Amino acid sequence: MYILILAGGAGTRLWPLSRQLSPKQLLPITGGETLVQKTVKRVLPITSIENIFFATNHAYGEMIKEQVAELLPRSIIAEPSGKNTAPCIGLAAMQMNQLDPDAVMVSLHSDHFIADEEGFRQSILAAAEVAKQGYLVTLGITPDKAETGYGYIQRGESVGTYNKHDAYQVSQFLEKPNLETAQKFVASGDYYWNSGMFIWQISTLLEAFKEHMPDFYTQLEQMDEAIKAGRPIDPIWEQIRPESIDVGILEQVSKVAVIPVDFGWNDVGSWTAIYEINQQDEQDNVVLNAEHFNLDSHGVLIQGNNRLIATIGLEDVVIVDTDDGLLICKKDRSQDTKKIVEWLKANNRQELL
Amino acid sequence: MYILILAGGAGTRLWPLSRQLSPKQLLPITGGETLVQKTVKRVLPITSIENIFFATNHAYGEMIKEQVAELLPRSIIAEPSGKNTAPCIGLAAMQMNQLDPDAVMVSLHSDHFIADEEGFRQSILAAAEVAKQGYLVTLGITPDKAETGYGYIQRGESVGTYNKHDAYQVSQFLEKPNLETAQKFVASGDYYWNSGMFIWQISTLLEAFKEHMPDFYTQLEQMDEAIKAGRPIDPIWEQIRPESIDVGILEQVSKVAVIPVDFGWNDVGSWTAIYEINQQDEQDNVVLNAEHFNLDSHGVLIQGNNRLIATIGLEDVVIVDTDDGLLICKKDRSQDTKKIVEWLKANNRQELL
Numbered sequence: 001m002y003i004l005i006l007a008g009g010a011g012t013r014l015w016p017l018s019r020q021l022s023p024k025q026l027l028p029i030t031g032g033e034t035l036v037q038k039t040v041k042r043v044l045p046i047t048s049i050e051n052i053f054f055a056t057n058h059a060y061g062e063m064i065k066e067q068v069a070e071l072l073p074r075s076i077i078a079e080p081s082g083k084n085t086a087p088c089i090g091l092a093a094m095q096m097n098q099l100d101p102d103a104v105m106v107s108l109h110s111d112h113f114i115a116d117e118e119g120f121r122q123s124i125l126a127a128a129e130v131a132k133q134g135y136l137v138t139l140g141i142t143p144d145k146a147e148t149g150y151g152y153i154q155r156g157e158s159v160g161t162y163n164k165h166d167a168y169q170v171s172q173f174l175e176k177p178n179l180e181t182a183q184k185f186v187a188s189g190d191y192y193w194n195s196g197m198f199i200w201q202i203s204t205l206l207e208a209f210k211e212h213m214p215d216f217y218t219q220l221e222q223m224d225e226a227i228k229a230g231r232p233i234d235p236i237w238e239q240i241r242p243e244s245i246d247v248g249i250l251e252q253v254s255k256v257a258v259i260p261v262d263f264g265w266n267d268v269g270s271w272t273a274i275y276e277i278n279q280q281d282e283q284d285n286v287v288l289n290a291e292h293f294n295l296d297s298h299g300v301l302i303q304g305n306n307r308l309i310a311t312i313g314l315e316d317v318v319i320v321d322t323d324d325g326l327l328i329c330k331k332d333r334s335q336d337t338k339k340i341v342e343w344l345k346a347n348n349r350q351e352l353l
Numbered sequence: 354m355y356i357l358i359l360a361g362g363a364g365t366r367l368w369p370l371s372r373q374l375s376p377k378q379l380l381p382i383t384g385g386e387t388l389v390q391k392t393v394k395r396v397l398p399i400t401s402i403e404n405i406f407f408a409t410n411h412a413y414g415e416m417i418k419e420q421v422a423e424l425l426p427r428s429i430i431a432e433p434s435g436k437n438t439a440p441c442i443g444l445a446a447m448q449m450n451q452l453d454p455d456a457v458m459v460s461l462h463s464d465h466f467i468a469d470e471e472g473f474r475q476s477i478l479a480a481a482e483v484a485k486q487g488y489l490v491t492l493g494i495t496p497d498k499a500e501t502g503y504g505y506i507q508r509g510e511s512v513g514t515y516n517k518h519d520a521y522q523v524s525q526f527l528e529k530p531n532l533e534t535a536q537k538f539v540a541s542g543d544y545y546w547n548s549g550m551f552i553w554q555i556s557t558l559l560e561a562f563k564e565h566m567p568d569f570y571t572q573l574e575q576m577d578e579a580i581k582a583g584r585p586i587d588p589i590w591e592q593i594r595p596e597s598i599d600v601g602i603l604e605q606v607s608k609v610a611v612i613p614v615d616f617g618w619n620d621v622g623s624w625t626a627i628y629e630i631n632q633q634d635e636q637d638n639v640v641l642n643a644e645h646f647n648l649d650s651h652g653v654l655i656q657g658n659n660r661l662i663a664t665i666g667l668e669d670v671v672i673v674d675t676d677d678g679l680l681i682c683k684k685d686r687s688q689d690t691k692k693i694v695e696w697l698k699a700n701n702r703q704e705l706l
Contacts, residue, residue, distance in 0.1 A: 016661075309678075311681050326674060328663070329667075333649070339648060352661060
């Protein structure tokens with residue numbers, strides 16, 4: 001089993017802590033080790049370090065090598081530029097195919113939090129069994145609220161039970177819904193959040209690329225030749241059309257399965273998520289990396305910077321303190337931090353990005 | 354005319370900007386010059402620099418000399434320890450008495466904001482005329498809201514018009530009222546805020562000390578002898594019982610007058626006051642010393658520290674950013690910052706005081 005960990009994201013919604021040169025996956029943002037280190041540790045019981053690969057850019061690749069010292073040099077697959085998920089997953093699959101074309105490949109994100117790690121591993125093992133039946137398999141998160149920020153997966157007919165997990169044919173993938181639609185999805189019990197965690201046999205995936213993204217498959221073969229000849233892949237890569245694996249492959253293929261899971265998944269996609277995955281104190285506050293003096297504040301998240309932070313009378317506010325930027329945000333608006341990053345980009349404020 | 358400026362306060366309600374070693378009166382907290390410098394400039398058109406005195410402690414005295422370079426050495430009256438207002442006003446009056454016993458003395462605070470400075474000066478000149486009739490005179494601020502944080506003065510019979518200002522016998526001084534009482538005071542039109550700005554002839558004041566605080570008057574004479582003999586006043590000072598000039602003198606004396614004034618006075622007593630005396634932007638925010646990126650925040654005061662501060666969705670919040678402490682406080686709770694200072698003292702956190 002090969003594990004691919006996608007680690008190219010910038011994490012703009014966790015500004016000002018997450019920056020272009022130190023994005024969230026490379027930070028100890030849930031406490032202790034970094035998200036990348038935790039992602040590696042989470043899968044080590046079901047694979048070995050030499051079978052773990054990262055798809056990322058050159059800069060992050062160097063930092064990942066420092067954080068996960070045991071990685072083999074081959075394990076950093078550096079994308080010359082961001083082209084969405086299909087190209088980097090394809091490139092990784094092509095390289096894994098050299099090692100063992102019959103192996104199962106697991107594609108994960110580097111910046112997810114999972115509360116029940118053993119439950120996660122058992123789900124992966126179940127998915128690997130389904131994958132051996134020729135399915136592209138996705139883990140579907142059982143929703144606990146009508147979230148409008150995720151894509152949904154509707155399940156169809158059962159395709160059996162594997163390692164104590166039920167698996168279903170995917171009926172359809174659905175884009176981020178409005179609130180009313182999300183509420184219907186959750187009420188029906190037939191819909192799951194698209195976690196972006198995929199499991200398949202390498203051969204199954206490459207066949208799917210060949211059939212549904214034939215131009216890209218040709219480019220994959222060209223890159224494979226370039227790598228074998230010691231030439232850079234960059235000229236080929238630059239020609240690749242960006243595409244997500246969801247749209248390019250999963251929505252096109254008929255043999256796609258979903259395994260419903262419920263292992264305390266959180267995509268660490270906003271400061272609200274950071275608040276939710278941490279232990280709250282008696283006043284429902286979460287205080288990370290700061291001394292906090294509090295009078296009558298509740299529901300506050302503090303991501304500190306080793307300074308005293310005093311709060312009086314605040315309700316549901318996010319405070320993020322860094323050397324050069326300070327964010328204070330109503331908690332239900334924490335998705336809007338990406339607008340700050342957009343503004344910084346538009347105003348060429350590299351020093352704060 | 355001699356001006357005494359009381360400058361011994363610590364300004365704890367403006368923590369974390371105001372600190373023991375740099376209290377609010379020594380900071381440019383209303384923009385531009387410091388409050389001490391502005392207080393001096395405000396009175397220079399009606400007196401001269403050699404007639405301006407400060408009552409303060411040793412440490413602040415050194416800083417005041419740096420901020421007001423033209424002051425004479427005699428002009429810093431250093432209190433060995435804080436004993437409330439009566440002792441330091443008495444000590445200053447005794448020293449001014451050596452210079453000119455017939456002069457008028459004006460006692461002001463070093464940390465007040467006044468919008469209409471010429472109006473202020475005309476009020477002082479009017480009060481000086483009343484003082485020459487043997488009155489202890491106080492300026493009474495015409496209240497524009499039912500403030501519960503100030504003492505009130507009830508006016509009695511008219512004692513005439515001086516320099517276009519009506520003056521009244523003081524009927525009574527009243528402690529900080531509850532809201533209901535404050536509302537009655539404001540509705541009646543006969544009550545004013547006690548500004549702590551006093552005007553009297555030195556001889557009138559010393560007579561009042563002799564009559565109403567005879568023990569202290571004896572100590573004053575002893576200190577006068579010590580100063581003339583070049584001995585320190587500290588052993589005498591330490592024996593003095595702390596007392597406010599309001600309770601010790603003004604509430605005891607029958608010939609006390611109030612002149613109602615309305616020159617845009619603010620005691621800069623809290624972050625709310627700082628918000629009120631500054632120009633608000635189109636979203637009703639006040640931003641001092643910071644770059645501000647704002648999405649949908651209103652009524653926010655930012656006292657920055659040359660960092661970018663981003664706010665999203667905040668209403669009526671105070672943000673004060675300093676090197677070692679950060680305050681985020683609901684604006685209507687800004688009086689409670691003094692509780693932070695109490696907590697720091699109780700926990701011996703000198704580095705943050």
